[in-house]
Amino acid sequence: MGAPEPGARTKSLDGLRGLAALAILVFHAGSAAGVTIWPLSWVALTGFFILSGYLVTTMMRSELARTGRIDAFGFLIRRTARLLPAMLVVVSAVAVLGRDPSAFATMSPFWNLVEAKGVVSPALTHLWTLALEWQFYLVAPLVIPILLRWPRGAAIGLPVALLVYVALRPQPHGLEGYYGTPWRVEGFVIGIALGLAGLGVRSSRGLEAIEPLGRISYGLYLWHYPLIFFIGPLFGLPLPVSIAAAFVAAAASWRYVEQPAIRWSRTVRKQPLIPVLVAVRTDGEAP
Secondary structure: OOOOOOOOOOHHHHHHHHHHHHHHHHHHHHHHOOOOOHHHHHHHHHHHHHHHHHHHHHHHHHHHHHHOEEEHHHHHHHHHHHHHHHHHHHHHHHHHHOOOHHHHHHHOOOHHHHHOOOOOOOOOHHHHHHHHHHHHHHHHHHHHHHHHHOOHHHHHHHHHHHHHHHHHOOOOOOHHHHHOHHHOOHHHHHHHHHHHOOOOOOOOHHHHHOHHHHHOHHHHHHHHHHHHHHHHHHOOOOHHHHHHHHHHHHHHHHHHHHHHHHHHHHHOOOOOOOHHHHEEEOOOOOO
16 A cells, blocks of 8 residues: 655545545454454455556656656655655564564565465564555556557557456465465556546545545554554553554654655655666657
């Protein structure tokens, strides 16, 4: 579950993110109470991945049209600053409280592949989705700028063809089918296709009303799981108190960790280190 770049946010999109984060919290809270609402989690996670694919594609389209190039190094710096500091705070809290330094392994960009093999961290199981986000961010600056230079029909055709393949392929059972990267790409691909098509997002008063929840959605996603399944039980907190603590922690994360990291990322010079790999240039305008 990633977060949109500063400047790319809209109130309606933030509202969607808030709804998705709330749906995942409800699903996990229900699981802790012995009630499983399976489709809720799948729909919310897929929605997060679609939003990530869409936002990254539209931001790169805008940058390409504005500057004639994609600064992949700057993109990776901003994404790292957006995701890593808040994640480090949560993982550090779990590592200290659980006296388990191995918790830091969950920050790996390939942690979902480890969980697919049956190795899980009970307090941080949910971080497998952020491993998928990291993988997407590593690939996006190399693939999306190329698609943006193609004719729109051909560019959209590639992700559509990939979606058809995804729909028709046999999916393995068990953890590999749940956590494995090849079985989770459809959300990102749908988002890329929507971004390549140039589709906008209509304003919605209902979604805009919950925009503040969307702004803290990343922190809420990070904190709710360890609070519900580890920190709350460790201190004997009732489930409602753990849930309330997740909202408080998310708000604090946004104000004291995420926002300062975003401001810092804006000051970093965006000079490509390896031009061939880091910057994708174009002689014309974006389609």
